[in-house]
Amino acid sequence: MSVNILDRVAAGKADKSDVLIVCHKKEAGHGVKVTVKSSVRAFFGKHIESLVARKINELQITDILVEVDDNGALDFAILARLEAALIKMGHNVTKPLLDDACFDHFNPDFSRLRRSRLYIPGNNPDLIINAGLFGADSLILDLEDSVAPEQKFDTRFMIRNILTCKNNFLGASERIVRINPLSCEYGLADLEMIVPARPDIILIPKCETADDIIKIEKIVAKLEQSHGIPKQILFMPLIETARGVINAYKIATASKRSVALCFGAEDFTRDIGCERTRDGKETFSARCSIVYAAKAAGIEAIDTVFSDIEDSEGLRKSTVEAQSIGFCGKGLIHPGQIRIVHEVFAPTTEQIQYANRVMQAIEDAKSRGLGVIALGSKMIDAPVVERARKTLELAAKMGIDTAKKEVR
Template identity: 50%
Template sequence: MEKRLRRTALYIPGNNPTMIQNAGIFGADSIVLDLEDAVSIEEKDAARILLRNALRTIDYKNTEVVVRINPLSTPYGHEDLKVIAREKPDAIRLPKCESVEDVQEADKLLTKIEENIELKEGTIKLMPLIESAKGIFNVFEIARASQRVVALNFGAEDYTADIGAERTKEGKELLDIRARILLAARVAGIDALDSVFGDINDEKGLIEETKFIKQLGFNGKSIIHPCQIKPVHQIFTPSEDEIKYAQRVIAAIEEAKAKKSGVIALDGRMIDAPVASRARRILAFAKAAGLISVI
């Protein structure tokens, strides 16, 4: 299966028809139709029905469609999952995920629904949202709790509130936490998606934070406004030079294979496994971004 690009995951308020209708046109890699924080308690019922109908009607084409349900520990979570899963979204984002049991509960419910609607078991994926001290503590187990888990998401706002840290734009207080989430994701072989950058008027801040999380190794970022798509995509899209070099690395590997040569060198530098792996990742990003057609 081809790897999905998840540079941006755009949150869309789940009770807003205009935004739901337009969600797919901005070019985000994923949209996250939100039934949780974006919907008031009084409108939970209305949003659930509106989203159900939208998923039945609107074709979001290649955009990954994710629905953030309410936590299963609330009175709304189970009903959200029951109603939404029947409409076959690509994935469910599980907020306030704190334990293996949280993932397994959602997994079991999805299996039952998939059986009822004759959908292959495991089709609907899960993306736990890690946003509490307990969630961070258990993140390695959460990442491997089910085959459905394809990405870990970080929720910095709730996390800092839970831990009692001061939230800064610089994000020093989150460094070890981000590293932990990333490590857990890599151990499980899944994606790691960073938290939102809340100030939509501060593009410079967004760019700095995105560069930083890319440097750490994150696959992408949740975003709250379409204006944040382009800056984030630019950072996550390989440059022309990077692509050219990666193509040369792969070509050198192929050539060495053909010559049955054990040692591979390019421009006087040895090409070892990590270099080859980085080159493949860059080309996969470039292909997913439409910059090249074949790897």
């Protein structure tokens, strides 16, 4: 055991579904003492006390006082806080306190739909435990902007436990973690904790050069190897500076792991020194550049977040515009925004009917041995066929019954 044990260390907070754990160093002979204050004490007081005591004993810590101030935290959150506190205190914790890491939901997949990517502050278990219920295509557990510097350390344990917990709190959504930039003091530690927990995607903020991606790829590949991770974790570079926009194509092609380029308008407008407006004229050119760079690299582009949760018409307008210039998805900060975004990105009945007619025309032409395909008075060429195929593919992915919508 380490000799430099701190006198008093705290982790977490007694917010709803969370817990504040305070550990006090005690002199030899004091023994292990756990006190539990809890809003659910009548139901889980004994359980919490024995859980914490058992973990302390397993670590062979002999003299300590652990004060638990609980407000309905589930075990994964209690153990995340306890582990963070013990490590900060100087104890040697060699394996996660959460038993039986579960990786059943690890499924990095290039071809998923990414219409909606919902940000969840990584240090807020109350928001996380229901995050999987809303049908977002992707969930982003955030370690970066929504987490204060003094909470970064604790948050890593929370996110790792969420990803590896037997209970699947993230539903069928793709699991993304936004790390801190490698250039700051937190980035490397984020990767070392998060990669072994196997998120599907790492969202890399403030990407400015190809090198930003290459450096991270090296670290990730090494961690994957040492932890025996069977599939490659994917990347999603987030571009939010002028320099990043200029280098967007190089960023997009820096790694085969990148599935999409994302745009971040908040930091971008700050970087170029202008106000962010509702209609977003100031970012229009940058957003187009990112779409072109992504498409040239053969990947998707995803638009910035829409941050006014009250303004559903504004969200619809912004999403329609994003779709019209080539983005395949939108960033979100509230589950209530998901439905609108999915509605906008769904092919219309007219589009599906037209696509069905195109495919039918191809079948007809084939069966009659015709080389030239016509629909009504219009010739059908390769791009039209390709678009029809994509429309039907998208509709099928979204669970829309394409056959039913055919009107003949």
